[in-house]
Amino acid sequence: MLKNRVIPCLDVKNGRVVKGINFVDLKDAGDPVEQAKIYSDGGADEICFLDITASNENRDTIFEVVKNTSKKCFVPLTVGGGVRSAEDINKLLNCGADKVSINTAAVQNVKVVEDSSRKFGSQCIVVAIDAKRNETGWEIFTHGGRNPTGINALEFASQMEKCGAGELLVTSMDKDGTQSGYDIDLMEKISSSVNIPVIASGGVGTLDHLVDGIKSGASAVLAASIFHYGTFSVNEAKQYLASKDIPVRI
């Protein structure tokens, strides 16, 4: 039976982990490679890096991070943030990323998704959707949630599936950072409207939120801060899901 995935996400800036937790035995809490290794040893089903490096001159730092991580972690590695073109995707894949997530570029030019899924295969193309509630449903935002687009999230999700996206990483901007749980309504609506896997993101504060995320129809649950701050380990999260009869890999 296919298991639901638990994916810890690390925010990386200028090649360093932002908000990293000081684990015991950790030589360098800001080292993304060490953090990723702790997650994979702890049973993470995948590792996700979100590169939030703002300046262009430091953009190359993520490549070194990916290169070094992929030599130590033998679970899938997804990298997102600042991915603009097929060239960026190619570079990340060559460094050892298994999947690349595209956000702003997918909205600005759907051909990026079409071309890259054809060129590299759907299996490595994740489209990240940042959605915010409005009167009629949800609107997607780009540039790390700063720019409104007027585009309906459900329609965009279906369009991305047709363009060849292999997965959708759906983040609720209303919930992100609140630790009050995923936007379950959004996850349900998107999961049931597409036939590709959905990764739920944004808002996890407790282990029950992960349970709710899977029950909403998502194939995987992503969380950052509950793992960063050591509130829960990945293993604790998976044990809890298993205790609620949710199939996970233990």
Add this chain to the structure above:
Amino acid sequence: MNVTIVDYNSGNISSVINSFKEVAKDKVNIEVTSDLNKIKSCDKVVLPGQGSFKSCVDALNNISGLVDCLHEFVMDNKKPLLGICVGLQMFADIGYEEIETKGLGWISGKVSKINNQNGKYKLPHIGWNQINIIKNSKIFKEIENNSHMYFVHSYEFIPEDKNVISATTDYSSNIVCSVEKENIFGTQFHPEKSDKTGLKIIDNFINL
């Protein structure tokens, strides 16, 4: 010993390279190449494959002499080869992804889309699934039945001779996820992304 990972522009193979190097350490030489002479003279070959069946077959054919070289390695010299994902699928006679495409024909059968039962099952089949070992394959030495492996695919290999199947996985139906026919080995899942259990399979292949 020399193990060659065939680099034929089939997409991202860095994870395959990293995992084999991790397992091989300094004991075994891992070469990444499409050089025909190097392939001919090595002891074992790994055939990765990402993207579509057609794109991988086309990429193999684009390197002059490569298909014949691999055929000789496997069918005449009977040396061990491990196909991963589309690398395994290409063993078939024919594949139906994008357009009907001829495969390598090393193990009779076809590659067709997983029946998603009208949307009941999401495709691609992505994530960790358990393998049901049905034959004692050499690459499963010390691998427990029902171990979890990482999968990413929408198409499945359906061999004519069921005796070649060494493991299946349950997704919509029993999908063939590993085959062994004499010196030919294949996994639909990604041992290079399947953590310690996956690395053990790679170790088993290297130590055949």
